[in-house]
Amino acid sequence: xxxxxILLGGGGHAKVLIEVLxxxxxxxxxxxxxxxxxxxxxxxxxxxxxxxxxxxxQPNEIELVNGIGSVPNDRGLRISLFKAFSAQGYVFKTVxxxxxxxxxxxxxxxxxxxxxxxxxxxxAKIATNSIIxxxxxVEHDCRIGEHVHIAxxxxxxxxxxxxxxxxIGTGAIVIQGIKIGAGSVIGAGSVVMRDVASNQIxxxxxxxxxxxxxxEK
Ligand code: JB2
Numbered sequence: 001x002x003x004x005x006i007l008l009g010g011g012g013h014a015k016v017l018i019e020v021l022x023x024x025x026x027x028x029x030x031x032x033x034x035x036x037x038x039x040x041x042x043x044x045x046x047x048x049x050x051x052x053x054x055x056x057x058q059p060n061e062i063e064l065v066n067g068i069g070s071v072p073n074d075r076g077l078r079i080s081l082f083k084a085f086s087a088q089g090y091v092f093k094t095v096x097x098x099x100x101x102x103x104x105x106x107x108x109x110x111x112x113x114x115x116x117x118x119x120x121x122x123x124a125k126i127a128t129n130s131i132i133x134x135x136x137x138v139e140h141d142c143r144i145g146e147h148v149h150i151a152x153x154x155x156x157x158x159x160x161x162x163x164x165x166x167x168i169g170t171g172a173i174v175i176q177g178i179k180i181g182a183g184s185v186i187g188a189g190s191v192v193m194r195d196v197a198s199n200q201i202x203x204x205x206x207x208x209x210x211x212x213x214x215x216e217k
Contacts (some may be wrong), residue, residue: 002026002027003005003060003062004026004027004029004061004063005021005027005029005047005061005062005063005064005065005093006027006028006029006030006031006048006054006062006064006065007021007028007030007031007032007034007045007064007069008031008032008051008064008065008066008067008081008138009031009032009033009066009068009069010031010032010033010035010037010042010047010067010073010083011067011068012046012069013034013067013068013069013131014031014033014067014068015042015043015053015143016057016115017067017095017113017132018023018042018043018045019043019064019204020095020097020115021065021095021117023097023098023099024095024097024098026093028045028065029048029062029183030045030046030047031045031046031047031048031067031084032048032049032050032051032054032111032133033047033062034045034050034051036043038082038115040074040132042130043146047213052080054078054085054090055088057107057134059088059089059090059091059107062090063090063091063092063093063160063166064090064092064093065083065092065093065113066082066092066111066129068081069131069149069151069177070147070149071186072165072167072185073115076095076096078129079129079165081084082111082128082129082147083171085168086110089096091110092110092111092129093110093111093150094110094111094112094113094146095112095113095114095193096107096108096112096114097114097115097116097117098119099116099117100114100115100117100119100120101117101118101120102114102116102118102120103120103121103122103123103124103140105122105123106120106121106122106123106124106125106126106138106157107123107124107125107126108126108129109127109128109146110129111128111129112126112127112128112131112132113130113131113132114132115132115133115134115135115136115152115155116127116134116135116197117134117135118132118133118134118135118136119136119137119138120132120138120207121137121138121140121142121158122140122141122217123140123141124138124139124140124141124142124144125133125144126148126163127144127145127146127148128139128144128146128147129147130144130145130146130147130148130149130150131148131149131150132144132150133149133150133151133154133204134152134153134154135154135204136150136151136152136153136154136155136156137152137154137155137156138150138156139156139157139158139159139160140158141156141158141159141177142160142161142190142210143159143161143162144156144161144162145162145163145164145165145166145182146165147162147164147165148162148163148164148165148166148167148168149166149167149168150168150181150192151167151168151169151172151188152170152171152172152178153162153170153171154168154169154171154173154174155172155173155174155214156168156173157173157175157176157178158176158177158193159177160174160176160177160178160179160180160207161174161178161180162178162180163179163180163181163182163184163191163198164183164184165181165182165183166181166182166184166185166186167184167186168180168186169185169186169187169188169189169190169204171188171189171190171205172186172187172188172190172191172192173188173190173192173193174186175192175193178192178194178195179195179196180192180195180196180200181195181196181198181200182198182199182204183198183199184196184197184198184199184200184201184202185200185202186202187202188198188202188204189204190202190203190204190205191204191205194202
């Protein structure tokens with residue numbers, strides 16, 4: 001039986017999730033945000049109050065959706081809310097957009113979010129509370145750790161291993177078999193062709209220009 005959902009957060013990531021949940025026809029009671037947001041609704045979904053509203057429901061009555069996104073150097077709010085409410089027995093729903101192409105052999109742990117247009121291939125495994133964002137490609141046999149954000153348009157070739165708490169920025173490409181250590185940040189647009197140790201930042205190559213010597217033509 002599908003339980004009614006409550007969405008945590010009222011910002012950009014929450015908005016995108018509301019439309020995923022609408023495509024899935026999941027009943028959504030409302031969203032929670034302790035700070036004032038524009039209006040009392042978000043895409044027509046009512047604001048119910050702050051996070052304390054969760055405790056008006058028993059853990060077996062509802063499921064939560066983590067509408068807090070993640071960017072490098074944020075305060076870790078997505079993770080702390082996930083841990084705090086999980087410890088109280090609440091379950092975070094795994095949300096798979098119906099427009100994503102997902103292998104039947106792929107595996108997802110609690111609270112994973114797969115957004116529109118994603119492709120996930122055979123035997124990929126994605127751990128707790130990770131986001132596979134819009135249009136990303138996760139090839140066969142990839143292993144993605146907990147609390148990871150794979151940003152829009154990222155390509156992970158076959159057998160890539162991504163440690164816990166990694167952020168892979170928009171449009172980055174990781175070739176097959178690469179291992180990315182826990183806590184590392186891969187800059188948007190990077191092309192990763194060597195393993196990355198834990199807690200590293202990979203900066204993308206920067207384009208530079210040079211005038212063409214027209215006299216040589
Ligand atoms: O303790 C809290 C809390 N603190 C801030 N509890 C709840 N339930 N909500 C909280 N918030 C709210 O989270 C803020 O008031 C704000 O409405 C929301 C964060 O929204 P924002 O648009 O700033 O970020 P986001 O987390 O939705 O999205 C980030 O991550 C996504 C993956 C952005 O960088 C997006 O661009 C990105 N796509």
